[in-house]
Amino acid sequence: RKEVEQDPGPFNVPEGATVAFNCTYSNSASQSFFWYRQDCRKEPKLLMSVYSSGNEDGRFTAQLNRASQYISLLIRDSKLSDSATYLCVVNMGGLSGGSYIPTFGRGTSLIVHP
Amino acid sequence: NAGVTQTPKFRILKIGQSMTLQCTQDMNHNYMYWYRQDPGMGLKLIYYSVGAGITDKGEVPNGYNVSRSTTEDFPLRLELAAPSQTSVYFCASSYATGGAYSNQPQHFGDGTRLSIL
Numbered sequence: 001r002k003e004v005e006q007d008p009g010p011f012n013v014p015e016g017a018t019v020a021f022n023c024t025y026s027n028s029a030s031q032s033f034f035w036y037r038q039d040c041r042k043e044p045k046l047l048m049s050v051y052s053s054g055n056e057d058g059r060f061t062a063q064l065n066r067a068s069q070y071i072s073l074l075i076r077d078s079k080l081s082d083s084a085t086y087l088c089v090v091n092m093g094g095l096s097g098g099s100y101i102p103t104f105g106r107g108t109s110l111i112v113h114p
Numbered sequence: 115n116a117g118v119t120q121t122p123k124f125r126i127l128k129i130g131q132s133m134t135l136q137c138t139q140d141m142n143h144n145y146m147y148w149y150r151q152d153p154g155m156g157l158k159l160i161y162y163s164v165g166a167g168i169t170d171k172g173e174v175p176n177g178y179n180v181s182r183s184t185t186e187d188f189p190l191r192l193e194l195a196a197p198s199q200t201s202v203y204f205c206a207s208s209y210a211t212g213g214a215y216s217n218q219p220q221h222f223g224d225g226t227r228l229s230i231l
Contacts, residue, residue: 008154032217043204043222044157051217087156089220101172102147102208102220106156 003027004090006105013112017078021108023088024070031100033064033071036087038107044087047073078112085109116140120205120223127195127230135190135226137205145208146188147172147220148180150201157204163188164210195230202227 005024013019025033033050048055050062050071061074071090075082085107091100121136139146144165149157159172163182177199179191188207192199206220 034219041202041225041227043225044220045222046219049217049219101159101162103159104149104157 003092004088004103004105006088006108008106008108010109010111013078013110015078015080015112015114017112018074018076019078019110020072020074021086021088021110022070022072023090023105023108024068025088025090025092025103026069027090027092028066028069030069030090030092032091033062034089034091034102035060035062035071035073036089038085038087040084047086075110078110080112080114083110083112118205118207118221118223120203120226122226123224124227125229127192127228129195129197129230131195132191132193133195135192135203135205135228137188137190137223138186139188139205139207139221140186141207141221142185143207143221144185144210146182147206147208148178148188148190149204149206150174150199151204152201160190160203197230200228200230 003026035047036044037047038044050064054063059076063072087107088105089102118139147162148160151157158174161180163169169180203226205223208220209218
């Protein structure tokens, strides 16, 4: 079983739609969670951190479910510019010295069309 | 503020050649990382460092070497280039990721696109 799993998609949605992605992780000792956005052939850029109580940033909402070991990203009112790959990142624990090393999911591709 | 800087941006190597991918950061981050990303795939961790003089293997370290003599620099060395090492290489840095700093995100360089023919 992969440590961080995402549905690769693509998710093909019209402008204005609401779309949600899930990401599951295997290590229950995982401490922190993030969503990154990656445009084609570009570096990943932080979209938002994911907090235990859930958090919102404009049209984006992130949720964490520790019991079921998954995080989610909800995008409301999709824009053409939201087309990208969304990477789930989990800082997994258990390393010496208390280090938590970020582990990436494969990413979910989103295509927003007019 | 430059952030994370990678050089070169593009490179073509012949099989068996060697090269060093450079990475430097000016944010005084303790942790630095090297990833590779093959087409349509996620990022795979090659090596990481939690501070100057300390490095450790990631998921796919074979064929690579690293060093961390300063906080700022984390070069990645390919000794005998092979076609399987054709990929996009990303360097990243962050503050420490444990304890009180657990929610520190990574900052990425622009990437180095490497082709081995």
